[in-house]
Amino acid sequence: MRKLSLRTRLLVLTAGLLLAGLSLISAVVSHQLEQYQLNRLDSQLRSFTQIIAQVSPNGPQPQQPARPQLLDPALDLIGAPYLAYLDANGAIIGTLRSSRVAAASFPTDAELQKLPTDGSTMSLPAANGSGRWRALARPAVGWSGTVVAAAPLTEADATISQLRTSSLITGAALLVLLTAVGWWALGRGLRPLRRIEHTAAAIADGDLAQRVPGIAAPRTEIGQLATSLNTMLGQLEQAFTDRAATETRMRTFLSDVSHELRTPLVGIKGSTELYRMGGSDADEAMSRIDREATRLTRLTEDLLLLAQLDEAPEGQLDRTPMDLRTIANDARHDLKALDPSRPITLTGLEGGVPGPAAVLGDEDRLRQVVTNLVGNAIAHTPPGSPVRIGVGTSDGHAVLEIEDRGQGLTEEQAGRVFDRFYRTRGSTGLGLAIARSIARAHDGDLVLRTALGAGSTFRLTLPVLSASDSSGQQLSGPVLSGQADVGRVQVGDGGDAE
Structure with a gap:
């Protein structure tokens, strides 16, 4: 029925x-x-x-x-x-x-x-x-x-009989009249619901841009329902848009991964074929194979680290109290060792002496972030151009920033520079994507401020170490002292750049 x-x-x-x-x-x-x-x-x-x-x-x-x-x-x-x-x-x-x-x-x-x-x-x-x-x-x-x-x-x-008869006739007439009026009134009252139904049907047919029109005053039940539905529909449309964008990025990512993995594999296979045909000696072939295998290993490790940071970022960190001035000082020595002709300055955020920047972080991972930023500054700015390293606190966050005087990036490039396998100026890599993931795993962030022709500033922000976290512990590493380990900085395909 x-x-x-x-x-x-x-x-x-x-x-x-x-x-x-x-x-x-x-x-x-x-x-x-x-x-x-x-x-x-x-x-x-x-x-x-x-x-x-x-x-x-x-x-x-x-x-x-x-x-x-x-x-x-x-x-x-x-x-x-x-x-x-x-x-x-x-x-x-x-x-x-x-x-x-x-x-x-x-x-x-x-x-x-x-x-x-x-x-x-x-x-x-x-x-x-x-x-x-x-x-x-x-x-x-x-x-x-x-x-x-x-x-x-x-x-x-x-x-009494006449009264009952009159009541029956009058009541029946009144019931019929009020039923007719009620049918008309309910039709008008439920008209907004029919419009909501038509909107829902259009959305079910795939038109996610549809919205419930303003069919009643906002403070009425129907008006509040329409407002809630429009909010929900906006969220649904955004969710579908995000899903489509995610699927597009995933397809692009898989395509890039396939390309990046194929390049060293082709090099290894080509070296073996060339050696088999007698086109090169064993030392030369093994050197090429080793170089491509190292590149393949580094790429695989980067992909694995990104997957781990996406799935369980906190599990990849070994946090201890530390001061970002230690890493900033080492970065200054690394830059000087890689390009002695560059003027390198270590300052506070607004100039002057570097300020304290105590954090609770994984020192090895944070050094990996700064190493990537140093590599980008060396690889994508002219030799001899100045670089400034700033460290201190701002708005309750510890900050480390690296500012260069390079060519800078356009707004479109700056918006995608942290994307995985984003190509700019012939560079491909995962370095900046990994660096931002590490920063966010520390409940911080890594942002870029740049303009075409005005250089770039990468800014790493982390929560300042609280007194309860630092009680009974010493900050790890020397502050503004010690010799830099130059060998740990590798400039090349390790990160996205300007």
Whole structure:
């Protein structure tokens, strides 16, 4: 069975509640009116029987001739068309009846004899079953007997029946009218939901740029729903865009990896083939194979390190308290050893003396970062051009920066310089990608500030070592002292450059 629409279900529920409410109101009004009619009639019967019980102190005179022309109006006036006298044994010894009421419509004698004499009223059926009577019995005053007065409920029952019929007709008409108005109102109220449905259908068909229009005031439930949906749709679109970009980068990365791995493998295979054909001697062939194997090993290790940093960066670090001034001082010696003609200066971040920059880091990994930055400064700036190394703290971070006076990069190149295997000026490598991953593994970052023709500044920022981290420990390494180990700096294919 097909489920009803939300509009239909709401309308059925509302109509059901309305029908129940109208029925309850009709029942309450009918009951109250009926009680009012009975109470009014009971009051008349009590007053009448109280008077009649004292009228005939010597007992009734049943043989007196009836005078309908006088009796009927009198009985109608007091609202009791039937009056009966019962002796001490309960036998009826006299009655007064309205001639306007059929004899068969009066209550039976047996029903009258069952009435209690405590003054309480009862409803009795007519002898012919045509209606009901309201009757009351009261002991007579001055003689041993009972006076009974009864009045028909025909008029009261007719009033109640007419009220119920009118309530039914009016309620039905009102229910139909309100149902029609409710159908129209629900249609207008649910129109924003249909627009949301159409938007969702368009998105399901692949149009991720669709958004729910401003269909209601922002503070209404529908308006808040539309705002939330638009926020969610924006996030979904961005997620799909990011996924597509990630897939594109992955394909590019795999293509670059394949190319980079193929180059040394082709060199190794070519050297072996050349040696086999007698085109080179063993020493020359082995030298070429060793060079390509070293290049292949370095590339493989870089790829493995990147994968490890992506998967579990914290697990690749052995952190100890240290000062970045140690690494900065060693970088100055490395630059001087690689290019003695360069003016190398070691300063603070704003000039002057280098400031303290205590961090909790893996010294070997951080040296790898700085070594890569030194290699880039040597490889991609003119010989003899100056390089400045700055170290200190800024905004709660320890900072080490290397500034050169090279050619610089364009905005597009600067935005991609940390991409894996990004090629610029013929250089290919993973150095800067690894350097940034190491920095971020330390909860820091590595950024580039550059402009074409204005040189470049690589800036390494790390969290400053807190007092709780440094308590009981000494900073590792000498600060601004010691000889540089020149051999650990290799300039070449180890990193991306300007």
